[in-house]
Amino acid sequence: MKTALSIAGTDPSGGAGVHADLKTFEAHGVYGMAAITAIVAQNTLGVTAVEKASRRILEAQLDAVFGDIFPDAVKIGMVPDAECISVTAAALKKWKARNIVIDTVMASTGKTPLIDSGAEAVLARELLPLARVITPNIPEAEVLCGFRVVTRDDMVLAAKTIARLTGAAILLKGGHLAGSCDDLLIEGDELRWYSAPRIETRNTHGTGCTLSSAIAANLVQGSPLPEAIARAKEYLGEAILRAPGLGRGHGPLRH
């Protein structure tokens, strides 16, 4: 059986973070594992408290997993501070992790910061260069590339800039753009747009987590990256359309 590891924060209400990742792996027939970077108290209405993992416990979790069940893919979500970023990067290098998908989580759907301010530079320098693909949304891309992204041309420039900084493929998610919500993949010299109709819904909790873990699951099952993304987007769209309508805020998806 193929295996995947999520390195991310928690969501006790089950919609985002490692909970979403594990459900997504399971739905794809991939054996899911999870190392916790932060315990997050949250629900569909928002985040109320965060407790970061210590260096010791994060390092020990990663060594425990890699030393026993080597994951065929690694999905990285929330990594709350520079120390957790460094520990994660060192472990991925030490264990020669493969198929690393990084969702550059910076804030919750409700805009609560999920990474220390200033740690984005450490993320860009230490962790992002290890990725096979990075999946920023527009606000995250703006932090990484240092300029505003308003048009599709800006998206191309931003994705190319982040690709050059990191050496990774970039899936720049266009959902925050006014008008179209097409996503852009830059892989080497190849550029591909993915278009899908915008779904009007408040059930968006965990969409970024779900997309990136679905990409990881499709990669380990042998899809080339562009196809892994196409399949993951199809899965995400269905999961949004079939959302169970739970909670009083941004509801979870049906994984």
Ligand code: PXL
């Ligand atoms: O979807 C971003 C995200 C990632 N990880 C955790 C989260 C969230 C959003 O709320 O809580 C733990």
